[in-house]
Ligand SMILES: Cc1ncc(COP(=O)(O)O)c(C=O)c1O
């Protein structure tokens with residue numbers, strides 16, 4: 001299953017992008033050079049006398065000379081729930097490195113930036129009253145770790161529901177999605193362990209694996225054949241220096257890659273995992289709730305039995321409109337994690353209203369609220385996503401990711417296009433996230449569209465109108481011809497029904 005776009009820019013675009021970076025780099029250094037001359041050899045940095053610089057040189061240069069030119073496109077404050085439409089707070093224009101100030105105005109924008117896949121991030125007639133009820137009875141915070149006095153019956157109910165939802169024996173939750181990876185992975189890997197990770201891993205996975213002390217090998221993004229090659233070579237070589245066999249091997253992949261919008265090729269990966277007797281750790285931050293007819297994630301979407309996934313990780317911060325994360329697996333594994341994970345033993349438990357939000361969203365998704373709203377939301381998300389992807393492809397955009405995926409990175413390549421796109425979109429009432437170096441490689445800056453079930457057809461059409469203007473203003477029709485061919489030759493059902 002190949003995605004609908006490509007990370008490789010046309011040659012001319014690649015050259016222009018490198019040229020852009022060169023100009024930024026040269027002028028940045030020239031300005032630094034003259035500044036040094038003017039300030040009599042003292043650097044412009046305001047480090048305390050006698051102290052080593054606290055910021056690393058390169059980051060400092062990048063922040064001053066590149067980031068601050070466009071920092072209005074990042075960290076934009078909002079003052080409403082992240083629903084289909086949000087209120088973005090207007091700020092003063094960029095003025096050197098001065099902080100941006102609020103003007104007091106708010107801009108009502110169509111929201112293409114939040115991970116509000118099923119629309120639970122705003123008021124919900126089933127969930128909100130239940131969350132308020134728990135706020136009244138249990139309060140905002142447990143003020144204690146799960147292992148001490150932070151466990152309520154709602155926490156236990158959530159863990160039971162998640163395990164059941166995924167077809168696993170047990171689950172454990174954690175107050176933060178990022179920490180679910182960074183704090184639990186070190187318990188699953190350690191010295192003598194080999195972690196084989198997809199090249200486009202999430203930063204929380206990197207943090208977890210670094211903290212584990214395991215050895216890491218990387219396989220090409222979503223290439224099972226390369227995964228197998230890496231495994232074979234690693235098993236043949238054994239541990240570094242000693243050549244002893246690995247104590248265990250853990251493969252780590254994600255359900256939907258958040259910067260690429262692609263689903264893991266799970267069927268092939270499971271076959272390899274079984275062949276080489278490795279463990280498989282699946283991060284479903286973006287896929288749980290959003291994929292599969294029942295919202296059960298990438299396994300349901302691709303027809304993989306969840307019993308074949310040893311460790312199922314996910315977050316509540318996207319489709320469930322709450323916060324926190326979970327790990328689901330065999331009862332023995334989860335008991336071990338509970339007894340040993342610092343995030344369970346020493347970090348404050350998930351806030352009870354946040355727990356209730358997930359429980360009630362799960363009820364809606366599974367139809368336990370007595371309506372078909374959950375099923376309808378999941379279908380709406382898929383229809384919206386495929387409609388939007390198809391229309392973007394027709395406009396000639398280079399759109400990464402798979403059909404059915406609500407994450408749609410749209411390639412910009414050139415760093416100068418980040419602010420151009422972001423500012424113009426905002427002026428037209430479209431809130432959209434743009435991402436560039438260092439979050440992506442130098443050449444592959446992109447914007448990221450996240451579709452929600454709460455977007456209506458007119459919402460999507462309005463966004464597409466602005467995208468049409470954008471593609472002309474910013475020259476973004478990178479793959480007009482390939483898209484036309486792909487759309488013509490494709491007889492896939494999503495094109496006919498969406
Ligand atoms: C793949 C992946 N794992 C983990 C996380 C961290 O989750 P959270 O944002 O809930 O802390 C994210 C967040 O975006 C993610 O994309």
Ligand SMILES: *[C@@H]1O[C@H](CO)[C@@H](O)[C@H](O)[C@H]1NC(C)=O
Nearest residue numbers: 092093094095098099100101
């Ligand atoms: C924002 O306000 C602060 C404090 O009043 C001021 O120092 C700063 O220059 C202002 N920033 C801009 C961009 O005007």
Ligand SMILES: *[C@@H]1O[C@H](CO)[C@@H](O)[C@H](O)[C@H]1NC(C)=O
Nearest residue numbers: 197199201205206209216218
């Ligand atoms: C994550 O991916 C990067 C880039 O492919 C790689 O250098 C790194 O070793 C990987 N780390 C982990 C822990 O997966």
